[in-house]
Amino acid sequence: MLFHKQETLFALDLARQPIAQARQAVIVEGYLDAVTAHQHGFGNVVATLGTAVTSSHLRQLQRSVNEIVLALDSDAAGQAATWRTLRLAEATLRSGLRPVVGPNRRQQRYVPDQPVRLRVLALPDAKDPDELIRADPSQWPTLIKAALPVVDFVLERLVSRHDLATAHGKAAAAEEAVGVLAGIAHPIEQAHYVQRLALMLRVDDGAVRQALSRLRRLGRITRELNAERKDVGIPSLEDAPEDADDNYVLALVLRLRELDPFAEPEEFDFVGDDSRVLLGTLQAGGPIHPELQLRFDHVQRQRRLLEGFSLTRLTLELERKRLEMHHRALRQRQALLHQQIEEAVAEERLELAPKLTEVAREISRIDEALQHFDTRGVTDRLDA
Secondary structure, eight states, X not given: OOOOTTTOEETHXXXXXXXXXXXXXXXXXXXXXXXXXXXXXXXXXXXXXXXXXXXXXXXHHHTTOSEXXXXXXXXXXXXXXXXXXXXXXXHHHHSOEEEEEOTTSSOEEEEEOOXXXXXXXXXXXXXXXXXXXXXXXXXXXXXXXXXXXXXXXXHHHHHHHSOTTSHHHHHHHHHHHHHHHTTOOSHHHXXXXXXXXXXXXXXXXHXXXXXXXXXXXXXXXXXXXXXXXXXXXXXXTTTSOHHHHHHHHHHHHHHHHHHOTTOOOOOOOOSSHHHHHHHHHHHHTOOOOGGGHHHHHHHHHHHHHTTXXXXXXXXXXXXXXXXXXXXXXXXXXXXXXXXHHHHHHHTTOOTTHHHXXXXXXXXXXXXXXHHXXXXXXXXXXXXX
């Protein structure tokens, strides 16, 4: 039996009935948070297994609830990775479909699910749910009831995250907010929040609408870039074999050395040892070992596909791949820790939990860096 942490909610087996009765689910970030909540009678609480909230997590809850509350500690509430999670969650809960079987039981069509309200609770005083509930269980229901709708949560946090007195701060705040506003399907509801954001930024609401339009345009161009990468044989992280990912990075290194012979050597989380040996050879400019010649010929073919790329684009692409490969290595380490923690929990040993938290934070940091590079790459294309 395979274990997929991106699809698993801790304590869901215990929480199904309380969730159905309350028509509400509360998602926390840690095992201990969920355990403590259940010990104190809050049975509708589940936890992600060291990962960000995924669409699969939300789909499992969507048909049993009217609302989902994300309970975040104060550190997580301010992280860019958390904000991307909120955009994903909002879009997922607004776009659900459910199958409806026809009268003859063979015809099936899909109709929209009832939208599920998403609310966010930022816990006070840098506390996590475990600490807060243990200190005073009576606070928990009050805090859950006071959780904000996701769009209101995002808008309220803009003031603390950005200097809205400066043009740069306003632009950064608008970029964050429109990512959530774009997921609002109802035009009247979206118009309400567009006007509210414009008032906060002290700009005309037409400027906010332009930002929304630009975001949609960026989405189209991102899809075009992905298609272009496939057209010229460049593998993507999602659908390429891992060794193809290695070959692509080696081709980037080779092409960059041709344009900039004095570029600083870098390290990568390669899958195979042969890739590390070949990288060292390419960076040193030495002769290719005969056993690696066939592999090098394949890398050379990919290098020729990169000849139309500028030095800037090659540099950005190589840094993106370095981050992606490090991200993959961390995910593998995280999966191993999850397996060890499952065994430790069964034996009531929780000493591995802090290690998992550390890895999860590093993954969030890399998620943020990758998002930064994705945005820069699209902007380069727009300005070209």
